[in-house]
Amino acid sequence: MNTKMIRYILAKMLGVEALLLLLPAFVAVIYGEKSGVWFLVPIALLAVLYLIGGRKRPKEQTIYGKEGMIIVALAWVLWSLFGALPFCLSGYIPNYLDAFFETVSGFTTTGSSIMPDVEILPQCMTFWRSFTHWVGGMGVLVFVMVLTSLDKHHTMFLMRAEVPGPEKDKLVPKAMSTARILYAMYLGLTIVEVVLLVFGGMSLFDSLIHSFGTAGTGGFSNYAASVGHFNSAYIDGVITVFMILFGVNFNLYFFLLLRDFKPVWKNEELRAYLGIILVSALLITWNISPSYPNPLTAFRYAIFQVASIITTTGYATTDYVVWPLLSQMILLILMVIGACASSTGGGIKVSRLLMVFKCIKREIMQMAHPKSVNVIRVNNKKVGSDVLRSLYVYLMAYGVLMVGSILIVSIDNKDFATTIGSVFATLNNIGPGLAEVGPAGNFSDFSPLSKLVFCIDMLAGRLEIFPFLMLFTASAWRRKF
Numbered sequence: 253m254n255t256k257m258i259r260y261i262l263a264k265m266l267g268v269e270a271l272l273l274l275l276p277a278f279v280a281v282i283y284g285e286k287s288g289v290w291f292l293v294p295i296a297l298l299a300v301l302y303l304i305g306g307r308k309r310p311k312e313q314t315i316y317g318k319e320g321m322i323i324v325a326l327a328w329v330l331w332s333l334f335g336a337l338p339f340c341l342s343g344y345i346p347n348y349l350d351a352f353f354e355t356v357s358g359f360t361t362t363g364s365s366i367m368p369d370v371e372i373l374p375q376c377m378t379f380w381r382s383f384t385h386w387v388g389g390m391g392v393l394v395f396v397m398v399l400t401s402l403d404k405h406h407t408m409f410l411m412r413a414e415v416p417g418p419e420k421d422k423l424v425p426k427a428m429s430t431a432r433i434l435y436a437m438y439l440g441l442t443i444v445e446v447v448l449l450v451f452g453g454m455s456l457f458d459s460l461i462h463s464f465g466t467a468g469t470g471g472f473s474n475y476a477a478s479v480g481h482f483n484s485a486y487i488d489g490v491i492t493v494f495m496i497l498f499g500v501n502f503n504l505y506f507f508l509l510l511r512d513f514k515p516v517w518k519n520e521e522l523r524a525y526l527g528i529i530l531v532s533a534l535l536i537t538w539n540i541s542p543s544y545p546n547p548l549t550a551f552r553y554a555i556f557q558v559a560s561i562i563t564t565t566g567y568a569t570t571d572y573v574v575w576p577l578l579s580q581m582i583l584l585i586l587m588v589i590g591a592c593a594s595s596t597g598g599g600i601k602v603s604r605l606l607m608v609f610k611c612i613k614r615e616i617m618q619m620a621h622p623k624s625v626n627v628i629r630v631n632n633k634k635v636g637s638d639v640l641r642s643l644y645v646y647l648m649a650y651g652v653l654m655v656g657s658i659l660i661v662s663i664d665n666k667d668f669a670t671t672i673g674s675v676f677a678t679l680n681n682i683g684p685g686l687a688e689v690g691p692a693g694n695f696s697d698f699s700p701l702s703k704l705v706f707c708i709d710m711l712a713g714r715l716e717i718f719p720f721l722m723l724f725t726a727s728a729w730r731r732k733f
Contacts, residue, residue: 253318253319253322254310254312254319256310256312257310257312257319258319258322258323258326259305260305260306260308260309260310261323261327262305262323262326262327262330263301263302263304263305263306264302264306265327265330265331266298266301266302266306266330266331266334267298267299267301267302267306269294269298269331269334269335270294270295270298270299270302272383272387273291273294273295273298273335273338273380274291274295275379275380275383276288276291276338276376276377276379276380276383277291277292277295277376279375279376279379280374280375280376282375283374283375283376285374285375285376287342287344287374287376287377288374288376290337290338290341290342291338291376291380293337293338293341294334294335294337294338297334297337298334318722320719321718321719321722322719322722322723324715324719325711325715325719325720325722325723326723328359328360328711328714328715328720329711329723331359332352332355332356332359332707332711333352335355335358335359335380335384336348336351336352336354336355337351338377338380339351339354339355339377339381342377344372344373344374344377345366345367349700349703349704350366350696350703352707353366353695353703353706353707354366354367354381355384356707356710356711357470357472357678357683357710358381358382358384358385358388358470358472359384359385359387359388359714360388360681360710360711360713360714361385361388361389361468361469361470361471361564361596361598361681361714362470362564362566362598362677362678362681362682362683362710362713362714363385363465363470363471363472363565363566363567363681363682363683363684364566364674364677364678364682364683364684364685364689364694364695364706364710365472365683365694365695366694366695366696366703367694367696368694368696369476370472370473370474370475370476371474371475371476373474375457378461378474379457379460379461381472382460382461382464382465382470382472382474383464384470385464385465385467385468385469385470385471385472386442386463386464386467386468387468388468388470388714389438389467389468389469389470389498389596390434390435390438390596433506434502437502437505437506437509438467438502438596441467441494441497441498442463442464442467445459445463445466445467445490445491445494446459446460446463448490449462449463449487449490449491452484452486452487452490453482453484453486453487454482454487457474458474461473461474462479462491462567463494465565465567466491466494466495466498466565466567467494467498467596468498468596469495469498469499469563469564469565469566469591469595469596469597469598469681470565470566470683471560471565471566471567471683471684473567477568478567478568478569478691479491479556479567479568479569480568480569480570485552488552488556488569489552491556491567492555492556492559492560495559495560495563495565495567496526496529496559496563498563498565498591498595498596498597499525499559499562499563499591499592499595499596499597500522500525500591500592500595501519501521501522501592501593501594501595502594502595503594504516504519504522515631518631518632519631520606520630520631521592521593521602521603521606521630521631522592524602524605524606525562525591525592525602528562528586528589528602529555529558529559529562532558532562532582532586533551533554533555533558534551534554535578535579535582536554536557536558536575536578536579536582536583537550537551537554537555539575539576539578539579540553540554540575540576540579543575553569553570554579556569557569557570557572557583558582558583558586561583561586561587561682562586562589562590562591562597562599563590563591563595563596563597564587564590564591564597564598564599564680564681564682564683565597565683566677566682566683566684568684568691570691571690571691571692572690572691573686573687573690573691573692580686584673584676584686587599587676587677587680587682587685588600588676588680589601589602589605590602590680597681598680598681598682598713598714599680599681599682600646600647600650600680603630604643604646604647606630607628607630607635607639607640607643608643608647610628610629610630610635611628611640611643614626614628628640646716646717646718649717649718649721650679650717653679653709653712653717654675654676654679657675657678657679657705657706657708657709658671658672658675660701660702660705661674661675661698661702661705661706663699663701663702664698664699664702666687666688666698667687667688669686669687670685670686670687670688670689672685672686673685673686673687673689673690674689674695674698674702674706675706675709677689678706678709678710678713679709679710679712679713680713681710681713681714708720
């Protein structure tokens with residue numbers, strides 16, 4: 253375990269967070285808000301920690317998978333711990349655990365909230381709350397790699413520990429270049445969305461807030477009614493399209509930039525992802541049509557919620573808790589499925605779902621024809637036994653964590669839908685769940701123990717379980733394996 257390099261990278265990351273906190277402080281200056289002063293306290297603390305541990309690079313700089321997982325997990329926890337301070341110190345979220353919950357929800361792009369009324373926040377706090385989505389969307393380590401020179405010694409291990417999906421590939425040979433390409437595409441899509449939302453009548457500030465939430469698939473809004481506040485078919489349409497776009501594997505955008513359309517067209521995960529969205533939207537439209545003036549209006553609300561849930565964004569234009577049970581069950585299933593691998597979305601990922609179905613098909617074929625040899629392929633590439641083993645272990649760990657979380661949260665004695673929905677919403681980084689934690693509700697009434705469980709679920713879900721669990725494994729901290 254290269255503890256010196258771990259301390260160095262973490263200190264450097266804390267220094268970057270100090271710089272990021274200057275942005276909401278600047279927003280406070282623009283709007284003449286005194287509460288912006290509370291950003292100076294964590295900025296000072298982070299600057300000191302950076303000066304202590306982040307200026308001198310250690311002689312031994314090599315890190316491997318174990319260090320990568322530890323660094324990623326600790327980075328997310330530390331950024332959330334310090335990022336919560338402005339909310340708590342300003343008094344807008346007096347309880348530190350609640351402030352930590354809100355910040356973890358922001359960085360992990362979950363979008364669950366303990367705030368009954370988000371509209372009481374000043375502009376600077378609202379900006380920071382939503383900006384955490386944008387930074388966390390691609391990953392805080394990837395973001396820091398773009399700004400710093402961490403790419404010299406095996407830092408692909410950092411990206412592999414943080415980028416979601418069963419397989420992690422570099423777009424180009426160097427991890428630094430890969431990170432910059434990812435963020436260039438990410439920034440470009442965000443800017444386009446901001447422009448389109450401004451064109452639709454949103455203010456620049458509102459456009460930034462909702463673009464941050466869409467890009468990071470997080471879903472924090474500065475209005476209690478979320479996107480439904482605007483009551484605009486145009487705005488609904490723009491955000492729907494961009495939620496779907498940000499749920500796509502970003503590697504495919506790289507192929508589009510190279511004008512190599514064949515891998516995009518033949519990508520099985522993309523076709524399955526778009527197919528699930530279309531079928532789900534049509535089923536819900538049929539199911540809810542009696543509640544709306546016409547099928548087109550029903551489709552508008554259906555496609556928005558389907559896109560919001562499958563990409564784990566969590567925006568809402570209506571309270572889907574009042575929809576028929578079939579529609580709610582479809583949305584619940586979409587919460588688990590999630591978006592594509594290497595996107596900003598959460599869930600178990602469509603690629604894993606494809607592998608599961610292909611594994612089931614292979615087992616049936618081998619039962620029918622015991623001597624046959626069946627190879628699992630995704631996008632015409634053979635899926636190795638190591639990937640399948642990782643898939644099985646991930647799904648088992650996912651199941652154990654979900655069951656354990658449900659049991660602990662059930663101590664609060666909430667109703668069945670609220671308990672199940674809250675765990676699904678946090679572990680899959682959705683945001684809103686069902687019943688009391690639906691689009692019109694929040695997580696404020698849960699006990700401190702349940703809120704802590706939700707924080708663990710949000711972090712574990714965003715980091716795909718194992719990097720976060722590595723923190724609690726004694727063998728990971730030994731100097732030798």
